[in-house]
Amino acid sequence: MASSSSLKRKRNYDVFLSFRGIDVRKNFLSHLNTALDQNGLFTYIDNKEMRKGQQLWLELMKAIEESQVAIIVFSENYAASRWCLEEAAKIMECKGHKDLVVLPVFYKVEPREVRKGEGSYGRAMAMHESKFGKDSHEVKRWKTALFDAGNLIGWHLNDEVEAELIKEIVNEISRQLARTPLHVAKHLVGIHPRVTELNSMLKLEFDDDVRMIGLWGPGGIGKTTLGIALYNNTFRQFEGSCFLEDVRKASGGPNGLVALQEQLLSEILLSRQRLAVSxxxxxxxxxQDRFCQKKVLLVLDDVNDIEQLDALAGGSKWFGEGSRIIFTTRDKHLLTSYGIDEDYIYEVKPLKNHDAFELLSREAFLNNNNIRMDLVDKVLHHANGHPLALKILGRFLSHRSEHDWESSLPILTDILTKTSNDTFKWSYGELYDKAKEICLDIACFFMGYSKDYIMKILDSCGFDPTIGLKVLMEKSLITEEREAIQMCKLIQLMAMDIVRQECSNNPGRRSRLWLFDDFRKVISRDMVRFASVDTNFALLLSNFVY
Known part of the structure; x- marks a missing residue:
């Protein structure tokens, strides 16, 4: 996947220059290299063109792989050089597989000559065909590279002023270098197949529409990580791009949505100065004015209010054709109410068993420890495929002995509780009062019960379970699996802790009791009072408790 390879690949050069020295070294190329240097751009330029050999060739290939931008100067005699053609082929290969930005300059040649093999390029390729064979691997590879590079948008220099063109090239390179992949999670597990699914949903090959999609799921499930991976994998295909992280939190800060609008404008337009929005x-x-003709990639991460969408991505008419807008959210209803079709809402689900095991292994360094599989399975069962829970438990258990793992099992719930509160409490806080009560009831009593059974119980208690359960599902607080209601372990811990905090030292003053020990303590403490009222009832309670 391009996103992960680009992060792992070492970048030693800002720019790689590919050229034919006899055509441009003493004029155009010299001026371009000087301008790049004056702008602080670290450039690889081959100064040993007349002494090609295996060692230098390996150095050139390595330099291409370690560059962020490649400039190919197509001049009259470029294709006559086998070395230049090999450079072009390697550059186009890295464009496809290593996220290399390629910018062509057509120096006193027509782009069609490069693309179609006409003029000096036709004569040069005929020479190579006679030497290597028309159907040889080398010739086919070079023709493909020239065709693909000749189709790229670049600069055509004929009678134009070179100084002005060089200024444009340097500015464009600076803009491209300002667009860098985002930092992504250390351990990417199960991401690649999801990115592939989302790419098919985005239909990036079509530029005749503006498409909006939503990534939906509970907190900590990996929506942001998936959004970043998707962004890194595609942002080079757009004229402008922006990833606005944690919109929910940022919109509540100083200047709120105005500050986010300024950031969005600055990043998409690649403006060196932040545009002021009053x-x-x-x-x-x-x-609307600046983006309507621009092909844009925009990711709004963790949105939770329609006002955020209205202010930051008001509709498809805001953006140019081919734009793609991606939202991550815990609230499915927010997406559907905004007009996003169900077919373009992607539910981010827990990791499958083998991916959960891999993530836990990486976080806990299981390969370095000999931990019994039954202990590993118990930890995996506790996390239930939730990436955040796996990371928390994995880090806690990292580099610990088998005995430590065994003794940690009883406190895994305590380890997860604080994180569950930090991650999910605001989702609970957004619910209306009766939905909050239903959420707590499910967490304490009804997890795993059938939906019909739960609805009958809630209905008998005076709730309206139809809309209540639907809201909880839309908010990613519960799921329905095989007609049973389930709740993520972290969400359940958060809900149970809310009940405990009603009175931390006296279970009898809480709204709900679900643990037998708490129930027994409450009954035992009240037995004396009950005994004074009814001896037979006290005896019955005594038999129950003991």
């Missing part, structure tokens, strides 16, 4: 309405107008 109000949300003016920000909307500015974005």
């Amino acid at each position: 109000s949300v309405r003016k920000g909307i107008k500015l974005m």
